[in-house]
Amino acid sequence: MNIADQTFPAVDSANEDRAQTIRDQLRDAIVDRRLAPGTKLSEGEVGTLFDVSRTVARAALQMLSFEGLVRTERNRGAFVANPSPEEARQVFASRRLIEPGIAIAAAGRMTPAHVVAFKAQLDEEGRFIAERGPNARRSEIKASGDFHLLLASVAGNTILQRFMEELVARSSLVIALYGRSGISSCGHSEHMNILEALENGNSERASALMLHHIDHIEADLDLRVRSGPALRQALES
Amino acid sequence: MNIADQTFPAVDSANEDRAQTIRDQLRDAIVDRRLAPGTKLSEGEVGTLFDVSRTVARAALQMLSFEGLVRTERNRGAFVANPSPEEARQVFASRRLIEPGIAIAAAGRMTPAHVVAFKAQLDEEGRFIAERGPNARRSEIKASGDFHLLLASVAGNTILQRFMEELVARSSLVIALYGRSGISSCGHSEHMNILEALENGNSERASALMLHHIDHIEADLDLRVRSGPALRQALES
DNA sequence: CGCGCCAAAATCGTATGCAATCTTTTCTCG
DNA sequence: CGAGAAAAGATTGCATACGATTTTGGCGCG
Numbered sequence: 082m083n084i085a086d087q088t089f090p091a092v093d094s095a096n097e098d099r100a101q102t103i104r105d106q107l108r109d110a111i112v113d114r115r116l117a118p119g120t121k122l123s124e125g126e127v128g129t130l131f132d133v134s135r136t137v138a139r140a141a142l143q144m145l146s147f148e149g150l151v152r153t154e155r156n157r158g159a160f161v162a163n164p165s166p167e168e169a170r171q172v173f174a175s176r177r178l179i180e181p182g183i184a185i186a187a188a189g190r191m192t193p194a195h196v197v198a199f200k201a202q203l204d205e206e207g208r209f210i211a212e213r214g215p216n217a218r219r220s221e222i223k224a225s226g227d228f229h230l231l232l233a234s235v236a237g238n239t240i241l242q243r244f245m246e247e248l249v250a251r252s253s254l255v256i257a258l259y260g261r262s263g264i265s266s267c268g269h270s271e272h273m274n275i276l277e278a279l280e281n282g283n284s285e286r287a288s289a290l291m292l293h294h295i296d297h298i299e300a301d302l303d304l305r306v307r308s309g310p311a312l313r314q315a316l317e318s
Numbered sequence: 319m320n321i322a323d324q325t326f327p328a329v330d331s332a333n334e335d336r337a338q339t340i341r342d343q344l345r346d347a348i349v350d351r352r353l354a355p356g357t358k359l360s361e362g363e364v365g366t367l368f369d370v371s372r373t374v375a376r377a378a379l380q381m382l383s384f385e386g387l388v389r390t391e392r393n394r395g396a397f398v399a400n401p402s403p404e405e406a407r408q409v410f411a412s413r414r415l416i417e418p419g420i421a422i423a424a425a426g427r428m429t430p431a432h433v434v435a436f437k438a439q440l441d442e443e444g445r446f447i448a449e450r451g452p453n454a455r456r457s458e459i460k461a462s463g464d465f466h467l468l469l470a471s472v473a474g475n476t477i478l479q480r481f482m483e484e485l486v487a488r489s490s491l492v493i494a495l496y497g498r499s500g501i502s503s504c505g506h507s508e509h510m511n512i513l514e515a516l517e518n519g520n521s522e523r524a525s526a527l528m529l530h531h532i533d534h535i536e537a538d539l540d541l542r543v544r545s546g547p548a549l550r551q552a553l554e555s
Numbered sequence: 556c557g558c559g560c561c562a563a564a565a566t567c568g569t570a571t572g573c574a575a576t577c578t579t580t581t582c583t584c585g
Numbered sequence: 586c587g588a589g590a591a592a593a594g595a596t597t598g599c600a601t602a603c604g605a606t607t608t609t610g611g612c613g614c615g
Contacts, residue, residue, distance in 0.1 A: 149477070172477060175477045178416060238408045239405075239408060
């Protein structure tokens with residue numbers, strides 16, 4: 082899975098920040114696994130693919146490295162992150178700490194409009210689960226994460242929202258690497274239960290369900306170390 | 319308070335990442351208020367001051383903008399962030415959610431070495447409080463934040479640690495803007511109480527004390543909006 | 556056939572140049 | 586004298602250039 086094989090939507094309406102656009106597209110590609118962990122992301126290739134100079138490509142990669150989706154090594158370049166089991170545990174520990182609180186905050190701010198948005202979100206999620214094919218699989222992964230991001234946006238704290246964006250994205254990487262069933266969709270019904278609690282303003286229940294949900298996702302992981310922790314990340318790619 | 323008036327330690331042993339070094343120095347300057355909120359940070363000036371090209375200065379400013387310490391506007395440049403009351407509330411809401419959990423994690427991982435480090439930290443804090451003069455004031459602000467960062471490092475989760483670094487830094491900005499007593503040192507005895515709970519492995523108490531501590535800091539703020547929310551950030555600087 | 560060594564190619568880190576945009580100053584006209 | 590427009594200056598966004606470092610691809614030798 083080389084980055085050169087990827088195709089990206091033309092870098093559309095472009096008077097605003099192009100580095101940000103590129104970052105978003107690369108993040109999507111990483112999150113829904115079109116780019117495997119360890120893949121080299123060279124400035125030149127990224128620049129060529131998006132038709133910008135290395136300067137801009139580099140800025141986009143720097144952003145992704147702040148989010149922990151990309152690891153950069155001096156004089157060697159950028160690679161799609163390859164989280165270790167320890168990092169994986171930390172990602173989920175962070176989510177266990179933050180997301181129940183987000184659920185509580187969101188429960189107190191739900192409006193009918195929010196409910197509609199959630200229903201649409203869960204519908205889409207269900208549709209992708211029913212479909213077959215790798216494309217549906219990718220969309221399903223994305224939709225599953227989007228549920229959590231929607232929740233974070235309802236909670237109304239932009240700082241926590243950004244933290245969650247990072248954690249959800251990194252979770253996708255972790256699941257790609259360590260997931261047993263390979264898919265995180267196991268949680269669709271749990272998402273529905275959480276929504277129900279939110280709808281009823283039952284913040285305690287929403288919070289508890291969220292905690293269990295995260296535990297279930299993590300329980301699907303196999304975090305035993307295989308080889309040495311690095312070996313230069315299995316030769317990178 | 320112009321950036322050109324600032325002096326920075328020579329950009330020392332420098333084969334490794336210079337942008338990162340510059341970011342750290344600028345962050346320190348922002349956190350201990352040598353650079354006031356709203357101050358313009360032009361790429362050229364930063365570059366000249368640290369004796370690097372605009373390319374590197376720009377990268378450092380981009381990093382700070384990710385941390386929320388600097389706000390960048392397209393074609394206008396970078397400014398020390400000027401958090402609104404709403405942002406201020408979000409910073410503290412985030413800390414209330416995260417830091418009690420960090421305290422619990424840290425309580426379970428305290429070693430005698432950690433205790434020594436905390437004691438040294440609190441000593442330093444106390445010394446700066448006793449001293450007079452703006453330099454001691456600055457050191458005091460930094461030391462107060464460092465207590466929280468030390469706690470985060472003991473907790474052993476690098477992701478949460480980074481989140482806390484961001485939140486502590488932004489808190490300093492918020493206190494600079496909205497603090498009544500101007501100083502956050504009010505919490506020195508609270509820090510000592512928290513350490514005591516940590517030392518005894520009393521995680522529940524440490525967590526509760528931390529929550530109260532954050533509440534006390536926030537209670538010292540005056541978050542009433544003064545004028546319109548922006549007016550282009552009071553003409554920037 | 557495998558292994559180390561050296562040159563060639565690729566890639567990165569950084570400085571610099573240029574056009575576009577924003578800011579400031581100056582000038583004009585009411 | 587003040588308001589608005591035009592010009593000059595400063596600053597940013599981005600591309601490109603070049604030395605430094607890393608990777609790759611022989612090539613000889615054991």
